[in-house]
Amino acid sequence: MEFTTLSNNTIKIKLVSTPEQLQAAIADLSTKKELALDLEFDQNRFTYGFNLCLIQITDGKGICYIIDPFDLPDLQPFFQLMENKAIMKIIHHSNNDILLLDKLGCSIQNVMDTDVAAKILNYERSSLATVLKEEFNIEIDKSQQSSNWNKRPLTEQQLQYAAIDVVYLHEVKDKLLTEIEQVGRMHWLQEENSLLEKLRYTESENPHLRLKNASRLTYYNQFFLKALYNFRENLGKQLNKPSSYIIPNDALIELAINPDVDLHEWLNHTRGIHGRLKSPNYENKLRDTISKTMQAAEAQHISHDYAGSQFKRPFRTSETEKRKEELTSVQAEIVKQFGEFAGRLIINQSLINEYSYTGKLRCTKRYATQIVLDTATSIGVQLPQPEAIN
Known part of the structure; x- marks a missing residue:
């Protein structure tokens, strides 16, 4: 053509x-x-x-x-x-x-x-x-x-x-x-x-925990969520459909919380369930997955305690606030010199937060590191030697 x-x-x-x-x-x-x-x-x-x-x-x-x-x-x-x-x-x-x-x-x-x-x-x-x-x-x-x-x-x-x-x-x-x-x-x-x-494609180690509200579940519910997530992924591959088209994310969380539900009723009254999953064959496969997961959870003594958030923000102190204020002032000067959007390539909030809480300056770019150090010197801010760049 x-x-x-x-x-x-x-x-x-x-x-x-x-x-x-x-x-x-x-x-x-x-x-x-x-x-x-x-x-x-x-x-x-x-x-x-x-x-x-x-x-x-x-x-x-x-x-x-x-x-x-x-x-x-x-x-x-x-x-x-x-x-x-x-x-x-x-x-x-x-x-x-x-x-x-x-x-x-x-x-x-x-x-x-x-x-x-x-x-x-x-x-x-x-x-x-x-x-x-x-x-x-x-x-x-x-x-x-x-x-x-x-x-x-x-x-x-x-x-x-x-x-x-x-x-x-x-x-x-x-x-x-x-x-x-x-x-x-x-x-x-x-x-x-x-x-x-140098970018490399990698699969998430625990993709089920990236679903909304997954971190708020108990360890027991998260154990179920992982099994249900894998079941959904395998079915998505078989049908060549996005996995969220098989079971919506919120419904997957719901089933992980209530695995004892009447599965036939749940499948036929939950919004967004793929029609193929409602067939007797796949319904039985899902029921079998739930049954085996229950047995495995019992055998492994999976806790019913809440897992809590995977991320805990460090405590703020006068020292962390001082470091944050200093690097924020460096950022403001960089934005003033190079512009807001170019400045984001040099220094971002993640870098500022990490320096604030750890006291370590981890710049990943050589040109950006030099600009940060030179700018800090020009406004009288003392920064530590940055972490080595690979």
Whole structure:
């Protein structure tokens, strides 16, 4: 499929859906120095899990490849392209793209994030639509933003939207880099991009405890919640549905609190329960899960005491308040010098709180550390030597 789509930028879209087409696209893109990239994905919205749905990539010279991973048995040629350090990958707000690629086994290299670049320049709003409007007076149609990217065939409107997310990125990158060089903050951008490349996808150790009000349950109820959460996850995988579509989070908490409930009545009178779970087969599987969990809780002598909050804020003292006040004054001076939104890249409330309670200054960025120390010196605030940066 090839057609011209954009009123402000003539672009030929090439849909890639066979191994042969992918090889040809990669052969072309591998000769370029800079590529603009964006991924469309579904993260527990229409399907189960964090899944790649579409890849948009262009060298900025008139061809935008849209790679459909659903029809491709092997994405290794694309992954190798992403891991090529000699080619810059221009991405706007790359965090989720990098995490998804890492989940798939690809460690992207040489990232240039235009969203971070905009923040360094103190953009109040750094979305791609805002940057295009403010820098180029280009307004883009975001009506397909909430599309279900799992559906096939893709519509022409979806392909247009997908292409828009990359076809302007080379221009955006050039404009923002020029401005960053002018204000002498290129080393900020280089370090921020390097940190992004180190992002790694990890699964939460106890995801059931992240549900609202889970920390307020007894240990016994939390024990049940974990078993019910795992049951729901497994069923979500089987049906390829977001797990909250199987049993809503609040209903899962309710069942963990009252596992002795009449399960048939509960399933048929609780709002949001997936129809498949109401079938005799799955109802019996859920009943069996509850029964086995009861037996395990008894055998392990799980306590009925309340677990309490997982986070306990340290006591405030005159010393903690003094440290907080000092670092807050440093933050105010940094915001005054660099702006509120650029300042957030340098120092944030989490850093201030940790220093207040522990007395340790844990800056994770070299450029930010130097700015914090220099600013503190300039206003007469004495700070300890920061923790070593790996």
